[in-house]
Amino acid sequence: MTFAETFLNSYIKRALGYKELADKTFAQLSDADFHYQPNEASNSIAVTMQHLAGNMLSRFTNFLTEDGEKEWRKRDEEFEDQQWSKDALLKRWNEGWDCYLNAVKQLTADDLLKTITIRSEGLTVIDALNRQLAHYPYHVGQIVYVGRMIKNNEWQSLSIPKGQSQQFNDQMQHKHS
Template identity: 40%
Template sequence: MDERAWLETVIAEFRACKDLSERAAEQVGDEDYFRATADGTNSLSVLVKHMGGNLRSRWTEFLTTDGEKSDRHRELEFETEGETRAEIEAIWQLGWQRCLDALAALDPADLERTVLIRSEPHAVVLAIHRGLAHAQYHAGQIVQLARHFTGDTWRSLSIPRGESEAFNAAMREKFGG
């Protein structure tokens, strides 16, 4: 696989992670969006704000500045009291925009470069993998919390239980397998 094709698959995975998180979170009402399941755990609002802040910091001027920006206040990402869902989701959207724009702007030669994250050198490919793993980790948390809060009203984001055989048959028919 060439570098451009690899970059396209990475961008597709980041987009899928964003989409999965959003489809889960949109099923949750505002009250549950801000609710943690126990002391010391993160609410959906905290996860969304943290991911947005992390993505903005890491992907703004990705190749030329340290990924831990001086204007990022990570600890504040874990506080959402007094903020609205719209304000938090704006942070999320900005972070994702910076991420996807930075990835789209990369040339295959950029994959040979080194970037800094908290002053530590990382190969660009490693920084991309770390960023994707971090986003997917928190996406899983978002899905789990959303599933918890929605209960019986949950709309499955993948193949619903009990529908695997029908799904597989449809795929075989579609792709001739």
């Protein structure tokens, strides 16, 4: 496997891991939970989902050939809660992720050093990808944190539950030996 193939496979694996964290959070929430806003200056999970989906659709539609900030994107509206249902939010969320992941899966080794633009700024494809793989987990962390605040003691851990690190390590050692 070439370096480019290894990089792209790793990139997709990491992106899917972040999506999974958000999806596991969504599964624990009611419709109303998506619209909970911790305070006036904070975004609800719904608003964060709207923003991420809008960003993904803008950045990765015609990724190699058009500026990543599309004229049709209404970024400011992404930060206004549209009061969509859980199903509507998940539909939009998945549209964004499908656009993003499909664009990345189509990239070749030769594409990685090409220059694309975002808001007229030239970036290599590698730099643009790294930029997004920093941006999306930043917001996924917000989603998980707000979800955990909402669920409080009913929260189901997304990774290793408190007090179970040694048990998890033992399982991993057994699995990989």
